[in-house]
């Protein structure tokens with residue numbers, strides 16, 4: 001059994017851990033031991049009692065740390081034997097491949113293909129594996145309801161009027177406060193509230209680019225961003241996005257040398273669809289490179305709060321010394337997509353962003369802004385995020401296990417470190433678009449990989465949403481997808 005004695009604290013104090021709950025601190029130490037191999041798959045970890053004695057933390061804290069690690073899929077409890085480092089079958093599994101990207105700007109996959117897929121998967125009554133959207137059961141719906149009633153009672157006039165750009169002052173303060181906790185010094189005055197993250201990105205692209213301009217994006221990337229690029233008639237140069245550690249700074253340097261780039265648009269904290277997380281050193285490198293060449297970076301950080309082990313991932317904005325990063329995000333993946341509250345933070349382009357926001361939609365829904373401001377101000381948001389991260393980690397592990405059990409043997413599944421989607425590579429001869437159509441006929445929605453690439457690549461890939469309570473219906477849907485994929489694989 002490995003020891004936790006070495007550098008474990010004996011005099012616990014809340015301040016010593018930057019305000020993180022103590023159990024997360026204990027869990028992180030254990031994870032670090034697993035990462036460096038001091039604790040190996042199958043090793044028994046100290047009992048709860050031993051952990052409590054060695055670390056000086058209470059039994060409750062030690063137990064919560066183990067429950068947290070179990071939710072993260074790092075350890076497992078065996079009846080009457082204790083806790084063990086998990087022998088995780090998924091770890092031995094190959095990752096989905098990042099495909100080679102032809103040089104030069106992509107001829108964008110038609111937005112019609114994406115629209116027709118979205119239309120199909122939005123039909124009511126389908127098992128919802130397509131939209132990257134947390135199920136209401138995972139969201140604090142009752143608290144939001146309560147807050148809505150209170151705010152309408154206390155301040156009906158503000159709710160009934162326009163809250164003009166830059167938007168609700170209290171909400172902007174809360175966003176700035178949260179960013180400051182992650183090394184982003186952004187003034188509340190430099191934040192513009194938007195209707196979701198997609199509007200924030202639209203504002204930035206309209207500000208920085210004209211038809212015919214070249215932008216850099218990852219491949220694969222979120223289909224909604226590709227739709228905006230096509231609508232604006234932008235030329236997209238794709239950078240390969242590794243399913244664990246994101247884009248390679250050398251690929252970025254090569255692209256900048258080869259093309260005149262108007263802006264970069266990256267989702268590097270728990271990318272959709274791969275779940276990849278850019279390492280800190282690469283974040284610094286990428287921002288410095290873009291800063292050095294005067295290329296603005298639109299950072300879509302919508303999943304940044306949803307790291308399973310690390311908690312909130314550092315925004316790229318934290319490395320932005322030249323004020324060239326436009327940080328975009330929203331509460332759609334954490335609090336409620338229905339609120340439609342997002343933002344963009346930029347000192348340099350603040351005025352232009354406000355002007356564009358006026359012309360695009362005048363203002364974001366006032367009541368939504370008030371609700372978001374009040375929720376972020378209370379401690380309920382952090383409590384909710386802690387529960388949500390653990391739930392998502394568990395759910396993603398469960399979905400992944402089911403996919404590996406039901407899909408054909410050569411299937412590779414991503415191992416996201418945050419967020420809640422799985423990126424699945426199927427055997428080469430399985431057509432994801434056909435699978436999507438056959439699944440829809442069986443009342444299952446799923447996204448074909450091809451909509452995540454400007455080049456129309458990833459034809460034998462799928463993306464599924466795991467932010468759903470596990471049920472027999474979900475298991476059955478995954479089994480059905482696996483059956484169709486196996487049939488397609490055998491057919492050729």
Ligand SMILES: Cc1ncc(COP(=O)(O)O)c(C=O)c1O
Pocket residue numbers: 132195196197198199222224267272300302329330331332337341342
């Ligand atoms: C990477 C990414 N960016 C933006 C969006 C859109 O976010 P919002 O609903 O806040 O506009 C999504 C939604 O799926 C997304 O996955």
